[in-house]
Amino acid sequence: MNRVQRWATARRTAGRSGWRGTDALFRGAIGGLGLVGVGVVAHRIDLVLIGAPLLLGTIAALAVPTGPVPAPKLERLPAAVESGDRTKAAITVAAGPGVEYLAIRLPSPDHTAIGPVHLLPGSATTIRAALRWNAWGEGVDLRPDHLAASRDALLINGPVVGAESRRTVLPPITPLAPGPLPPRASGLVGAHRARRPGDGVELRAVRPFQPGDRLRRIDWRVTLRAGAATGEPLAVPHVRERHAEVDADLVLVLDSLVDVGADLGEWSTAAAGVAVRPGGSLDRAVRSAASLAAGYLRQGDRVGLVDLGRPQLSVPPGVGHRQLVRVRHQLVACTRTAGWATRPVLLPKQIPRGAVVVFLSPFLDDATVTAATATARRHLVIAVDTLPAPLLADPSTPWGEVVRLVVAGEHRARRNALRANGVAVVDSADAVASALRRVRS
Amino acid sequence: MSALEVGRGRSAWWLRGAAGGACAGIVLDLALSGVSTVMLAVAALLSLAAVLLPASPAPLVLICTAALLLTLDGGDPLRPAVLVLIPLVHALHLACALAGLLPGGARFDPAAVRPTLRRAAAVQAVALGFAAVAAVVPITRTPEPVELIALLSIAGLALLVIVARQRRR
Numbered sequence: 001m002n003r004v005q006r007w008a009t010a011r012r013t014a015g016r017s018g019w020r021g022t023d024a025l026f027r028g029a030i031g032g033l034g035l036v037g038v039g040v041v042a043h044r045i046d047l048v049l050i051g052a053p054l055l056l057g058t059i060a061a062l063a064v065p066t067g068p069v070p071a072p073k074l075e076r077l078p079a080a081v082e083s084g085d086r087t088k089a090a091i092t093v094a095a096g097p098g099v100e101y102l103a104i105r106l107p108s109p110d111h112t113a114i115g116p117v118h119l120l121p122g123s124a125t126t127i128r129a130a131l132r133w134n135a136w137g138e139g140v141d142l143r144p145d146h147l148a149a150s151r152d153a154l155l156i157n158g159p160v161v162g163a164e165s166r167r168t169v170l171p172p173i174t175p176l177a178p179g180p181l182p183p184r185a186s187g188l189v190g191a192h193r194a195r196r197p198g199d200g201v202e203l204r205a206v207r208p209f210q211p212g213d214r215l216r217r218i219d220w221r222v223t224l225r226a227g228a229a230t231g232e233p234l235a236v237p238h239v240r241e242r243h244a245e246v247d248a249d250l251v252l253v254l255d256s257l258v259d260v261g262a263d264l265g266e267w268s269t270a271a272a273g274v275a276v277r278p279g280g281s282l283d284r285a286v287r288s289a290a291s292l293a294a295g296y297l298r299q300g301d302r303v304g305l306v307d308l309g310r311p312q313l314s315v316p317p318g319v320g321h322r323q324l325v326r327v328r329h330q331l332v333a334c335t336r337t338a339g340w341a342t343r344p345v346l347l348p349k350q351i352p353r354g355a356v357v358v359f360l361s362p363f364l365d366d367a368t369v370t371a372a373t374a375t376a377r378r379h380l381v382i383a384v385d386t387l388p389a390p391l392l393a394d395p396s397t398p399w400g401e402v403v404r405l406v407v408a409g410e411h412r413a414r415r416n417a418l419r420a421n422g423v424a425v426v427d428s429a430d431a432v433a434s435a436l437r438r439v440r441s
Numbered sequence: 442m443s444a445l446e447v448g449r450g451r452s453a454w455w456l457r458g459a460a461g462g463a464c465a466g467i468v469l470d471l472a473l474s475g476v477s478t479v480m481l482a483v484a485a486l487l488s489l490a491a492v493l494l495p496a497s498p499a500p501l502v503l504i505c506t507a508a509l510l511l512t513l514d515g516g517d518p519l520r521p522a523v524l525v526l527i528p529l530v531h532a533l534h535l536a537c538a539l540a541g542l543l544p545g546g547a548r549f550d551p552a553a554v555r556p557t558l559r560r561a562a563a564v565q566a567v568a569l570g571f572a573a574v575a576a577v578v579p580i581t582r583t584p585e586p587v588e589l590i591a592l593l594s595i596a597g598l599a600l601l602v603i604v605a606r607q608r609r610r
Contacts, residue, residue, distance in 0.1 A: 021606065022496065022538065022541065022542075023496045023497065023498065023500075023501075023537075023538075023541060024534065024537065024538030024541065025606075026501070027500060027501040027504070027534055027537075027538075028534060029599075029602045029606075030501075031501045031504055031505060031534075033595065033598065033599055033602070034505070035504075035505070035508055036595060036598075037595050039512075040588075040591050040592060040595060041592075043583070044512050044518060045518045045519070045575050046508075046511070046512045046518035046519070046523040047508055047509075047512050048571075049518075049523065049524075049527055049568060049571060049572050049575070050504075050508045050511075050512075050523070050526055050527055050530055051508070052527075052567075052568045052571060053527060053528075053530070053531040053534075053561075053564045053565060053567075053568045054504075054530065054531065054534055055598065056564045056567060056568070057531065057534070057535075057560065057561065057564045058602065059598070059601065059602065059605075060560060060563075060564065061560070062602065062605040062606065063605070065608065100553075100556055100557065101539075101542065101553055103542055103543060103547070106447050107447075108447065108449060108450075108548065109448070109449060116546045116547050116548055117543055117544055117546075117547040117548070118447055118450055118547070118548050118549070118550065119450075119453070119539070119542065119543055119547065119548070119549035119550060119553050120445060120447070120550050120553055121445070121550065121552055121553045121556075122553075124443070124444070124445035125443050125444070126443060126444040126445070127444075127445050127447060128444065128445070128446050128447065129447040130446075130447070147542065149542055151556070151557070151560070152535060152538055152557055152560070153538040153539055153541070153542050154538070156542065
């Protein structure tokens with residue numbers, strides 16, 4: 001920007017700051033005064049009468065001082081909300097008595113995003129606007145651009161671009177029944193039966209007492225029966241040994257390389273106005289991942305997240321509600337950069353030993369299938385196919401149906417390849433539990 | 442007013458519709474007064490410009506054109522065509538002032554325009570009061586001192602507007 005442009009920008013900004021007259025002021029003052037003046041000079045009372053309301057209205061409007069420049073202040077709202085939540089955003093405005101109108105951009109029940117401009121009475125000190133978050137993801141939901149106007153809109157202040165209020169809407173959770181997972185070798189507590197003895201409830205064996213056994217583990221009935229059988233009433237005591245119950249590791253692998261819907265004609269274009277295509281493969285994958293994470297974390301298992309597109313966005317396995325919040329935030333972060341990676345990256349060190357891996361992908365490229373089958377050599381892998389079905393051909397081209405058949409055929413071949421390599425393929429997150437039961441049995 | 446719930450409101454097109462209604466009334470008033478077709482076409486074009494561009498000089502040009510076309514023919518100064526033009530001109534002025542504030546797709550709360558409508562009704566009452574007074578006052582040649590006082594009064598009003606505007610800054 002050279003000096004002339006800087007000077008012009010500064011002049012423009014200075015001209016827009018503070019109160020300034022509008023065309024209505026010019027019309028009321030100059031037009032009204034001119035008509036009255038011409039009427040008096042030309043001895044025409046009718047011209048005076050036509051111009052008088054404009055002049056009188058302008059004088060009446062300018063009689064009240066506008067006061068200081070009103071600055072709307074937005075009440076703080078939470079940075080992260082649940083999908084489906086609703087609240088009312090409160091905006092406080094301190095305007096002088098001469099401010100009759102406040103034009104402010106606020107959300108409206110009929111509009112999405114930041115909403116239209118509303119012309120409101122300037123006397124309102126607190127303005128409340130209903131907010132509802134339907135779709136998960138990151139975005140701006142409030143930007144109170146505003147303009148204040150005096151009586152009859154003769155003087156205005158603004159327009160001023162408001163500060164953006166960004167929020168993260170966490171992906172929704174659908175209640176899912178968790179399935180059986182292989183126990184973690186180093187696990188201490190959990191819901192899965194381990195092979196080694198421990199403090200669980202399931203009987204492992206009844207055996208003679210050994211040094212180190214707890215006395216309360218002694219089964220006196222068995223001890224007495226053993227004594228009766230051998231003829232010694234106080235024979236070697238026997239103890240009931242139980243299996244240990246430990247937690248398990250579950251790693252969710254999110255394929256953020258592609259985001260496609262059912263309509264093949266829209267695969268090459270980005271969805272308008274949204275970061276993630278509603279009902280598309282990434283939307284389904286994120287919803288499934290959030291639901292699976294919630295189900296297994298509630299059970300006490302350790303859940304981690306791996307982004308196939310960007311390994312640095314992965315979350316190591318952890319437990320508890322904080323881990324669930326972390327995973328849901330990270331799912332939103334993964335979708336921010338979705339579609340930019342060219343090939344999947346899945347390093348062995350990202351998956352702990354003995355962990356179950358759930359691949360959430362539409363399986364549209366061979367590299368993802370290769371990554372899944374390579375992982376299946378070391379881990380139990382379940383593939384959740386997130387490709388929307390049935391696929392719709394592009395009606396704008398005569399080759400649309402042919403393309404649909406080719407894509408569907410390739411996709412079917414990839415699913416068969418996964419199954420052939422020992423990967424269970426399911427169509428939704430609901431079926432993961434039953435697939436685990438089937439595989440574990 | 443302390444707290445306000447933002448609802449759906451009304452579309453800002455209603456304000457442009459009000460401006461269009463006032464423009465249509467002015468053009469009809471001119472047509473019934475026997476204004477030439479060329480001038481009627483000019484007024485219609487100015488009306489269209491005023492509705493589409495309310496924050497432009499078009500409304501002022503339309504107001505001045507209509508006032509001059511109706512008054513310069515030398516007819517009765519208090520005939521119905523002139524009396525009808527007084528509220529129409531004021532309505533056009535206010536509708537364009539409010540419509541010029543809002544961008545496309547905007548909404549307005551009807552409660553916001555009530556103070557303006559109340560003040561406009563009061564101003565119209567005063568203007569029609571002037572007309573009533575003018576109707577009963579005998580029409581004779583104005584003495585020169587009175588005419589001088591009237592001109593000075595206009596200059597005073599102009600000064601008042603300028604001072605009031607300077608005080609705002």
